[in-house]
Amino acid sequence: MKPKALFLFALLIGGCLLLSGCIGTATPMGWSAPVMDDDVIYVGTTEGKVVSYTLFSEPRVAVEWWRFPARSKPGLGGGDGGGGFLACAPTAAAVMYSTPFVADGAVYIGAYDGRVYALNTSSRVAGYSFPQELVGEWVYPEEDSIGAIVGSPVVADGILYIGSGDGNLYAIDIATGELAWDSPFTTGDDIWATPLVQDGVVYIGSFDNKLYAIDAAVGTAVWESPFQTDGAIVATPLFYNDTIYIGSFDRKFYAVDTSTGKAKEGFTPLPADNWFWGGAVGYDDTIIVGCLNGRVYALDAETGERKWSFPELDEGPVGPIRGDLALVGELVIFGSDDGKVYALDAASGHLIWDYPHGEDRFGTIRASLYAGDGEVYVHDTRNQEIYALGAEDGNLVWSVSTAE
Amino acid sequence: MSRKRLIIILVVGALVVLFLTYGLINTWNLVLLQPMLNFLILLSNVFFSNFGLAIIALVIIVRLVMLPLTLKQLHSTRAMQALQPKMKELQKKYGKDKVKLQPEISKLYKESGVSPLGCLWPMLIQLPIWIALYRSVLQLAAATPEDLMGLSSKLYSWSAVHHAVPLDPNFLWLNLAQPDSYFILPVLVAASMYVLQKMSTVPSTDPQQQSMSKMMIWMMPLMFGFLTLMFPSGLALFWVVSNIVGIVTQYFITGWGSLFVRAPARAPQVAKEQRMETPEGALLEDQLATERVEQQERVAHGKSRDKRKDRRRSRRAGARKTRRKP
Numbered sequence: 001m002k003p004k005a006l007f008l009f010a011l012l013i014g015g016c017l018l019l020s021g022c023i024g025t026a027t028p029m030g031w032s033a034p035v036m037d038d039d040v041i042y043v044g045t046t047e048g049k050v051v052s053y054t055l056f057s058e059p060r061v062a063v064e065w066w067r068f069p070a071r072s073k074p075g076l077g078g079g080d081g082g083g084g085f086l087a088c089a090p091t092a093a094a095v096m097y098s099t100p101f102v103a104d105g106a107v108y109i110g111a112y113d114g115r116v117y118a119l120n121t122s123s124r125v126a127g128y129s130f131p132q133e134l135v136g137e138w139v140y141p142e143e144d145s146i147g148a149i150v151g152s153p154v155v156a157d158g159i160l161y162i163g164s165g166d167g168n169l170y171a172i173d174i175a176t177g178e179l180a181w182d183s184p185f186t187t188g189d190d191i192w193a194t195p196l197v198q199d200g201v202v203y204i205g206s207f208d209n210k211l212y213a214i215d216a217a218v219g220t221a222v223w224e225s226p227f228q229t230d231g232a233i234v235a236t237p238l239f240y241n242d243t244i245y246i247g248s249f250d251r252k253f254y255a256v257d258t259s260t261g262k263a264k265e266g267f268t269p270l271p272a273d274n275w276f277w278g279g280a281v282g283y284d285d286t287i288i289v290g291c292l293n294g295r296v297y298a299l300d301a302e303t304g305e306r307k308w309s310f311p312e313l314d315e316g317p318v319g320p321i322r323g324d325l326a327l328v329g330e331l332v333i334f335g336s337d338d339g340k341v342y343a344l345d346a347a348s349g350h351l352i353w354d355y356p357h358g359e360d361r362f363g364t365i366r367a368s369l370y371a372g373d374g375e376v377y378v379h380d381t382r383n384q385e386i387y388a389l390g391a392e393d394g395n396l397v398w399s400v401s402t403a404e
Numbered sequence: 405m406s407r408k409r410l411i412i413i414l415v416v417g418a419l420v421v422l423f424l425t426y427g428l429i430n431t432w433n434l435v436l437l438q439p440m441l442n443f444l445i446l447l448s449n450v451f452f453s454n455f456g457l458a459i460i461a462l463v464i465i466v467r468l469v470m471l472p473l474t475l476k477q478l479h480s481t482r483a484m485q486a487l488q489p490k491m492k493e494l495q496k497k498y499g500k501d502k503v504k505l506q507p508e509i510s511k512l513y514k515e516s517g518v519s520p521l522g523c524l525w526p527m528l529i530q531l532p533i534w535i536a537l538y539r540s541v542l543q544l545a546a547a548t549p550e551d552l553m554g555l556s557s558k559l560y561s562w563s564a565v566h567h568a569v570p571l572d573p574n575f576l577w578l579n580l581a582q583p584d585s586y587f588i589l590p591v592l593v594a595a596s597m598y599v600l601q602k603m604s605t606v607p608s609t610d611p612q613q614q615s616m617s618k619m620m621i622w623m624m625p626l627m628f629g630f631l632t633l634m635f636p637s638g639l640a641l642f643w644v645v646s647n648i649v650g651i652v653t654q655y656f657i658t659g660w661g662s663l664f665v666r667a668p669a670r671a672p673q674v675a676k677e678q679r680m681e682t683p684e685g686a687l688l689e690d691q692l693a694t695e696r697v698e699q700q701e702r703v704a705h706g707k708s709r710d711k712r713k714d715r716r717r718s719r720r721a722g723a724r725k726t727r728r729k730p
Contacts (some may be wrong), residue, residue: 027548027550028548028549028550029550031549097549150549189572190570192549207570209567230563230566230567231566231567231569232569232570249566249569250563250566250567251566273561274556274557275556275566277553292553292556292557320553320556320557322553366550366553
């Protein structure tokens with residue numbers, strides 16, 4: 001082959017590798033879920049910001065209230081809020097996977113840059129510089145980071161609990177922004193899960209395939225040994241009838257005795273053909289959980305026997321279900337990667353409504369849904385929109401863009 | 405019909421059926437990407453859950469499996485290079501008369517048993533395999549939660565595979581999901597690629613080809629070194645190992661090749677045709693061309709000058725002297 005042709009061919013190969021390397025790898029978008037507190041919606045955006053919207057009754061609309069960091073400033077942890085051309089290294093992006101936790105006028109969130117932020121609503125509305133320590137604003141750690149944060153924070157009794165990519169579970173005093181325990185609780189691998197705090201115990205899963213129970217006050221292990229599975233655990237545990245229910249990347253769904261940390265007697269773990277990522281809900285002695293195989297399963301809480309599945313096993317699945325399910329009255333509502341929101345009867349698994357109707361689709365719905373005030377709030381991260389659907393009929397009530 | 409042709413027809417036929425049934429992307433996933441990806445995960449299990457060692461092992465295995473194709477490609481390239489002087493003679497003889505030139509070139513190929521596509525087909529067959537390996541490394545680095553979620557649909561239902569994911573991205577000083585923050589790998593990628601290129605390039609007497617080769621020898625390493633700055637270091641590791649294996653393979657075929665050979669000095673600014681008209685000029689041209697080839701062979705095989713070549717050269721010089729006499 002002539003050198004010129006070889007040279008051009010080599011350039012073509014280099015170009016193909018460049019494009020195939022960057023195109024096709026997932027652009028980090030985040031999947032922060034919206035939460036509502038006192039008629040205000042809070043959400044982390046795909047640009048690495050925390051935004052709040054005030055809900056008005058007549059007409060029923062959502063209007064942006066404040067945004068942190070402010071418009072025209074870079075998002076938390078990044079530059080332009082996205083990978084950008086040739087920026088195949090994902091840490092260049094400012095995104096939010098964490099869902100905000102709101103308590104007493106403060107908003108707590110973990111960012112992908114590995115820091116936990118405490119925001120005071122009044123200060124953010126006034127546009128003061130951050131942090132305003134006198135009103136309880138802080139960032140932890142002040143310098144450096146604790147590893148990428150994918151799970152969400154939980155606040156209980158004045159302590160914020162959050163896991164991070166460095167494999168540690170942190171307990172932070174929300175009044176001071178300092179560590180509440182002598183040292184973080186260390187697991188064997190990254191923590192992407194959101195913790196559950198119940199009766200003074202923090203339950204959290206890790207990439208080391210284990211579920212831990214930790215004393216919320218002092219940060220020491222409660223069980224003799226953590227509950228072991230054969231795959232990573234990223235789901236939020238469900239506490240129901242003194243039992244912890246949790247799914248794993250080993251494609252099984254488990255029930256764990258909270259007093260011993262062992263598998264619940266009489267409960268047969270549910271096998272599926274893909275990972276369990278989202279959290280489950282409990283309804284009338286039934287545990288309902290979604291799976292990345294595009295199905296929702298309802299199990300007997302005592303035996304694990306399958307009561308129903310949606311879609312039925314002889315039907316094709318919907319898209320992967322990553323987010324937590326939402327329970328609204330007798331309806332189980334969830335979003336799917338196929339761009340639809342589904343509402344099922346919790347007792348029978350029958351489809352009550354789906355939205356958008358027909359062949360229309362949102363973008364992928366990976367964020368958990370939030371239900372409140374008779375509405376369900378959906379964060380479509382691909383299209384950078386928040387939708388509010390009527391919980392009973394699935395009709396669109398309002399929508400607002402999260403983009404700048 | 406030969407067995408080789410039959411196999412080719414069967415393989416192409418199967419691929420066409422798959423394309424029509426599943427579409428191009430799903431066929432690609434089914435035939436190449438998923439097997440490569442799952443095999444890489446299994447290898448990491450073998451190598452103590454070490455993703456870096458698994459990448460190194462898989463690159464070596466794939467290189468060994470494709471060695472016959474690589475050798476075929478190298479031999480074809482060298483054979484083509486060896487034909488260049490005769491091609492030049494034909495071009496000089498027939499000028500721009502393509503009607504007469506083309507059949508003569510085809511005849512030359514046929515007589516020498518070289519196919520102009522001989523160096524291209526092995527490369528084209530290897531290309532999708534390398535892209536699949538490259539994409540597997542990228543996907544398994546699972547740098548973002550979205551990457552990890554996307555991985556779930558590509559895994560086989562083997563427990564050993566699901567048990568291993570997500571893979572530990574730490575290897576030596578590297579986080580395989582992130583670019584090398586110490587810039588060691590970009591330098592290694594560029595250097596190893598430079599060495600491989602230099603070893604495999606046959607110097608040409610044509611000044612135009614010389615400058616093109618020289619540009620490629622520098623541009624490709626610099627380009628890949630630059631790309632490595634931005635890509636996850638798992639990919640950079642893949643490139644370095646691939647280049648090193650390529651260097652070893654090349655050494656056993658051609659030795660060090662042109663690695664330690666300087667580019668030949670440019671001839672004095674006298675038209676070549678004018679030089680060839682004089683007996684001394686023709687002798688000089690002939691001697692220069694022979695010396696370059698001999699120098700390369702000396703370096704490659706570490707042998708002293710072949711006395712038979714000396715005799716041949718003297719004989720040629722004598723014949724030319726005889727021919728050129730008015």
